[in-house]
Amino acid sequence: xxxxxxxxSPAPPVPPADDIASWHRLHPLSPLVRAGRHLVGxxxxxxxxxxxxxxxxxxxxxxxYDLVIIALVLGAGLVSxxxxxxxxxxxxxxxxxxxxxxQSRRFPLSQVQAIDVVQTGLxxxxxxxxxxxxxxxxxxxxxxxxxxxxxxxxxLRQRLLSMAHASGPAxxxxxxxxxxxGQVAGPERPLFRVRSECLVGAIxxxxxxxxxxxxxxxxxxVIAATGQPGVTASLLPVVIGVALGIxxxxxxxxxxxxxAAPDGLRLRSGLVxxxxxxxxxxxxxxxxxxxxxxxxxxxxxxxxxxxxxxxQRRENRSEAQRLRALVPVGSRADAERMLGELLTAPPRPTxxxxxxxxxKAPLGYHFLGWDGDDRYVVASRGRVCRTTTWVPLxxxxxxxxxxxxxxxxxxxxxxxxxxxxxxxxASIADRDAAEAQQILARLPDLARAARQAGxxxxxxxxxxxxxxxxTARDAVNRA
Amino acid sequence: xxxxxxxxxxxxxxxxxxxxxxxxxxxxxxRIQVGLVTLPVALVGGLIAGAAGSPALGLGVGLGLVVAGLxxxxxxxxxxxxxxxxxRRDDLMxxxxxxxxxxxxxxxxxxxxxxxxxxxxxxxxxxATLRMHTAAAASxxxxxxxxxxxxxxxxxxxxxxxxTQAAGL
Numbered sequence: 342x343x344x345x346x347x348x349x350s351p352a353p354p355v356p357p358a359d360d361i362a363s364w365h366r367l368h369p370l371s372p373l374v375r376a377g378r379h380l381v382g383x384x385x386x387x388x389x390x391x392x393x394x395x396x397x398x399x400x401x402x403x404x405x406y407d408l409v410i411i412a413l414v415l416g417a418g419l420v421s422x423x424x425x426x427x428x429x430x431x432x433x434x435x436x437x438x439x440x441x442x443x444q445s446r447r448f449p450l451s452q453v454q455a456i457d458v459v460q461t462g463l464x465x466x467x468x469x470x471x472x473x474x475x476x477x478x479x480x481x482x483x484x485x486x487x488x489x490x491x492x493x494x495x496x497l498r499q500r501l502l503s504m505a506h507a508s509g510p511a512x513x514x515x516x517x518x519x520x521x522x523g524q525v526a527g528p529e530r531p532l533f534r535v536r537s538e539c540l541v542g543a544i545x546x547x548x549x550x551x552x553x554x555x556x557x558x559x560x561x562x563v564i565a566a567t568g569q570p571g572v573t574a575s576l577l578p579v580v581i582g583v584a585l586g587i588x589x590x591x592x593x594x595x596x597x598x599x600x601a602a603p604d605g606l607r608l609r610s611g612l613v614x615x616x617x618x619x620x621x622x623x624x625x626x627x628x629x630x631x632x633x634x635x636x637x638x639x640x641x642x643x644x645x646x647x648x649x650x651x652x653q654r655r656e657n658r659s660e661a662q663r664l665r666a667l668v669p670v671g672s673r674a675d676a677e678r679m680l681g682e683l684l685t686a687p688p689r690p691t692x693x694x695x696x697x698x699x700x701k702a703p704l705g706y707h708f709l710g711w712d713g714d715d716r717y718v719v720a721s722r723g724r725v726c727r728t729t730t731w732v733p734l735x736x737x738x739x740x741x742x743x744x745x746x747x748x749x750x751x752x753x754x755x756x757x758x759x760x761x762x763x764x765x766x767a768s769i770a771d772r773d774a775a776e777a778q779q780i781l782a783r784l785p786d787l788a789r790a791a792r793q794a795g796x797x798x799x800x801x802x803x804x805x806x807x808x809x810x811x812t813a814r815d816a817v818n819r820a
Numbered sequence: 821x822x823x824x825x826x827x828x829x830x831x832x833x834x835x836x837x838x839x840x841x842x843x844x845x846x847x848x849x850x851r852i853q854v855g856l857v858t859l860p861v862a863l864v865g866g867l868i869a870g871a872a873g874s875p876a877l878g879l880g881v882g883l884g885l886v887v888a889g890l891x892x893x894x895x896x897x898x899x900x901x902x903x904x905x906x907x908r909r910d911d912l913m914x915x916x917x918x919x920x921x922x923x924x925x926x927x928x929x930x931x932x933x934x935x936x937x938x939x940x941x942x943x944x945x946x947x948a949t950l951r952m953h954t955a956a957a958a959s960x961x962x963x964x965x966x967x968x969x970x971x972x973x974x975x976x977x978x979x980x981x982x983x984t985q986a987a988g989l
Contacts, residue, residue, distance in 0.1 A: 739924055739926040760956055766956075785925050
């Protein structure tokens with residue numbers, strides 16, 4: 342075990358190239374970074390308490406309690422740092438941690454979906470970064486190395502990724518054009534950068550933004566009506582919640598920049614906390630284009646991708662529910678370009694449902710549509726918030742046919758395509774019953790063909806690949 | 821309700837799919853389950869109404885709830901009859917529902933794991949429910965009311981099929 346000198350700024354614990362096989366510790370300042378979030382929270386609480394107890398006499402006592410709490414948090418962090426160590430051997434990353442309850446976790450690199458480098462605000466000040474491994478299993482299955490010096494984190498990430506590539510041709514869904522190990526850090530071609538003023542406008546016009554406007558208006562109205570700002574104190578939690586939501590979104594999507602690298606799309610974003618992640622095309626489960634009503638007036642839209650394995654953010658559950666926005670807000674042209682980068686010749690939702698579907702979906706009818714070929718299925722729906730979802734057939738987990746009572750009366754049915762996770766379902770809604778039956782009959786075979794093609798030629802699946810026999814479109818044409 | 825009964829709920833495109841049915845005992849299991857819920861509810865409802873109003877009212881409410889439970893029998897039979905599954909070459913097909921009809925197709929290769937569960941009522945009748953899970957949370961391939969031996973057989977069969985056809989994410 343290498344034990345770094347405490348507080349050493351050139352931070353020795355990390356690997357000059359070849360000795361990542363031995364045990365290492367994290368950077369000694371990592372407890373501070375880990376506790377940073379709590380410290381901010383505690384600081385706010387202290388101020389609130391001081392504010393609330395202005396007339397009280399035990400302010401001093403409270404302060405002492407708070408200091409004790411802070412000391413405890415830091416002490417616990419120090420202990421956890423002392424007992425945490427990691428190692429990479431035989432294509433497996435092992436992280437051991439825990440004082441009382443020892444925990445040893447193994448992360449086979451061939452199963453890694455992606456590796457992110459995340460810097461929280463405090464970590465950025467200290468020049469540290471956190472490495473997050475995303476596995477397919479979702480929220481709690483990933484590994485975190487928090488924190489390493491930034492340069493070491495970047496280097497380790499590349500090494501781990503190249504090891505993942507080297508050990509992973511057998512792993513299913515190997516990305517297209519798998520680069521040779523070492524080629525991982527190639528030149529990058531910038532694709533998109535979000536405009537800050539657009540982002541501000543888009544957030545202001547989003548649901549959260551409108552909600553914030555309503556809350557502020559309500560506050561002002563209450564203040565104007567009563568003439569006592571103090572009355573609004575009870576609304577404070579709501580205000581804080583809304584402000585945090587907006588801040589998170591802004592902080593998360595600020596300066597989103599996407600570039601094409603040899604190993605996939607590189608996505609960087611963040612104002613205070615920055616995240617750098619790589620989206621490998623073969624890991625894309627679904628692509629979604631969202632156009633809310635108000636945004637459509639400005640010609641804005643949002644392009645999101647679903648990648649297996651939730652974003653590793655224990656602190657923020659809602660974040661894991663959201664998809665990764667490659668284009669948080671941008672013009673149609675931006676989104677189209679990004680879409681072309683993710684999928685090859687994606688189909689458009691041009692097949693309209695029969696006119697009688699208007700009775701079932703009087704509003705939604707306007708944007709209902711689907712289409713498919715031998716690689717993708719696309720379906721769009723939603724009147725207020727138009728959502729178009731592309732799903733690679735190769736990634737389809739199950740197919741469901743659903744017919745409700747109204748649909749049965751009208752001779753309609755819907756088909757849904759599920760992909761891994763709980764976030765995306767492509768819904769081919771309100772089709773003619775016969776057509777839906779055809780889709781249900783044909784899609785499983787097409788999906789299987791796409792899977793086999795993807796396995797036979799790893800990389801040829803998501804992009805490229807010659808036409809194979811019938812397509813989903815043909816299936817319906819023949820009907 | 822026997823397995824040989826003609827398929828009243830067949831969909832137009834069903835030709836060529838050999839639907840298999842859950843055990844006829846499933847209907848009895850569902851009846852017992854409804855009964856187990858209805859009787860206590862009727863009893864408590866009747867007692868409350870009886871205490872609050874008159875004993876006659878209590879009796880009326882209690883009887884009304886029992887009748888409601890009996891009426892659900894009609895729906896039960898149809899719901900149970902709607903269940904069906906077909907083991908096809910590459911995927912499992914499950915269909916269910918009367919008001920909202922559903923058919924799910926789950927490729928064997930997509931299977932992550934299989935659950936076989938049996939509640940107290942099902943256990944007493946020697947039944948079990950089999951459920952196939954995929955990586956997608958929305959997939960639902962559930963087959964209730966399988967004979968326990970049959971469920972175990974199906975589970976092993978599906979597991980081995982899943983192994984030979986396994987596909988990654």
